[in-house]
Structures are given as C-alpha cells and as structure tokens.
Amino acid sequence: MISLYLPGASWCHRLPARLKLILLAVVSMAVFPVQDFWILSALLALTLLAYSSLGKGGLQQVKALRPMGAMLAIIFLLHAVTGDWREGVVTIERLTALILLANLVTITTRMDDMMEAVMPLFAPLSWLGLSPRKPALAVTLVLRFAPVLLSVYSSLREAYQSRSGKRTSWRLMGPFMLQALAMADNVAEALTARGGAEGFGARDTSVLPVRN
Known part of the structure; x- marks a missing residue:
C-alpha cells in the first residue's frame, strides 16, 4: 500500500491538516536563516519528542531519515574540507529537523x-470551469510519494549492502x-478505477493499492 499514515489519536493526529501544513511552512x-547550533538542537530535540508522543511505533518512524544518511554525510564532509565543519553540523541539523x-x-x-x-x-480554477480536486490530488500524491520513495530506496540499498558489502552504488x-x-x-x-480525482472518496483516500 502507498500509505505512511500511522493510525492513532495523539495531539498531532487531532490537529487539522491545514493547520499542520501551515505550521510546517x-x-x-x-x-532556514537560523545559524545557531543550540536553537537548531532544541528544534531537533522537540521534533524527536513529538515523535515519541505518538505512542507505540512513533520513534520507529524516524527511520524514514535513513535514506538521507549518505547525502547528509557528504554535506558534512564538504563543509569539513572547506574548513567550516561547524556550519556543516548546523546545516545537517536544519535539514534533519x-x-x-x-x-x-x-x-x-x-x-x-x-x-x-x-x-x-x-x-480559483472553478471560475474557469476546471476542477480544483485534480491539482489538489496531484499535490497530495507528491507529498505522500516523497517519503514512500525514500523508503523504497532504503530497502534497495539495504539489499545491495547485504549482498555486496558496499553501502550504496549508482x-x-x-x-x-x-x-x-x-x-x-x-x-x-x-x-x-475510482473515477479519477472526482471519484476519490473519503473512505478510500488514505491508501492506494500497489502491486509488488
């Protein structure tokens, strides 16, 4: 299934989706303009605390960050080579959070x-006789697909590492x-099969089937 939704009744689940997207933005x-190590460390700690508040399995969702490990390491090394490793740490903290x-x-x-x-x-598209549901569904799928694709890549990388002993490869x-x-x-x-965006009902919009 294409679904990373974690069922629960935590405070974060109860927040309106629109409010969560606005707060995220x-x-x-x-x-982005913050360069203070301690402020970013506090933000990262609060984020991890929010995960732990989701209940059983909450902190396990942090594993979604694993596919980004190589990229974060490269970013740090680039800063270290240029002689500013502290900025590298700050950048990694910001991206991770x-x-x-x-x-x-x-x-x-x-x-x-x-x-x-x-x-x-x-x-406003409705003023032109166009359906706002179609671009809304497209944006939603992009938001949903991004972490799913990271998870797919992580699985491929782990399988490759178990066979070859190497961490990753082109x-x-x-x-x-x-x-x-x-x-x-x-x-x-x-x-x-569901009739496109117009037939995407409330009962079946949390998951979409994917055949292996």
Missing part, C-alpha cells in the same frame, strides 16, 4: 484530509526508477 521559513517535521505531518494526516486542506489553493538507480514507475502506474490504475 512557517517553521521551514523561520528555520525539516525532513522529520515533514514526515511527521505525513504519518499523522490522512490522505483525504490533506487533499481537503490544499484544495482551497486551487479554488547501479541502484535502475531498479529504483523501475519501482517508482511501477508504483506510479499502479496508482494511476487505482485512480482510474
């Missing part, structure tokens, strides 16, 4: 709620692209 814009916050919104928000939250952005891009295309094709079929 505000925090993202506020954090923002990725985890985005994932927190994903795992605590049903897909139909997220779709309803972004639909007002496309309301050869993983081939099977990764094939799986991504297969997922997109299956989701398109599922949407067509």
